[in-house]
Ligand SMILES: Nc1ncnc2c1ncn2[C@@H]1O[C@H](COP(=O)(O)OP(=O)(O)O)[C@@H](O)[C@H]1O
């Protein structure tokens with residue numbers, strides 16, 4: 001792989017299958033050097049911010065506080081992990097990135113999208129994924145799939161919030177069809193994986 005590496009992000013509402021897909025893609029890409037991240041988190045400082053963000057006791061957290069904390073965690077992750085990996089020609093598989101902020105804090109919480117884009121541009125220096133795979137599922141299916149896990153602060157938001165986030169994601173995808181590919185996350189894992197691999201292979205061929 002010449003020049004810079006490849007940055008792939010996985011997006012979608014809770015329970016859509018991002019973590020499962022990331023694990024399978026990591027295995028599929030085993031002949032490459034792959035760095036895998038999750039948000040919020042992925043560095044010592046970002047994990048501390050993650051604890052604050054997901055703490056169910058932080059009920060009074062304002063949407064803008066939430067947005068700024070996500071951006072701060074992302075800022076640290078980009079500088080410490082993503083940029084060095086891309087400079088070294090590696091593949092970065094990110095479980096969530098900027099589109100999560102647009103979908104959750106923008107479409108979900110109602111914060112201004114341009115404000116969020118500017119904030120995130122500042123915090124990432126403009127580092128963007130080459131490819132984003134959006135796993136689209138219904139909020140009901142997402143809830144069914146993760147009902148065994150104790151929900152965190154954002155997962156506790158109801159179906160109506162998840163619906164706004166899902167629709168937000170689809171709007172974002174419509175604006176950047178070249179980068180963001182929508183996959184039907186309601187299909188069997190193997191089918192979702194095959195569709196994801198098709199897009200990734202296209203990028204690998206052009207490297
Ligand atoms: N395509 C799929 N079909 C059915 N169940 C799935 C599929 N993908 C993931 N799951 C299951 O749904 C749950 C949530 O998946 P996960 O990958 O953790 O989602 P996310 O990381 O997006 O929240 C897990 O129990 C996982 O095993």
Ligand SMILES: [Mg+2]
Pocket residue numbers: 018019020095
């Ligand atoms: Mg996950």
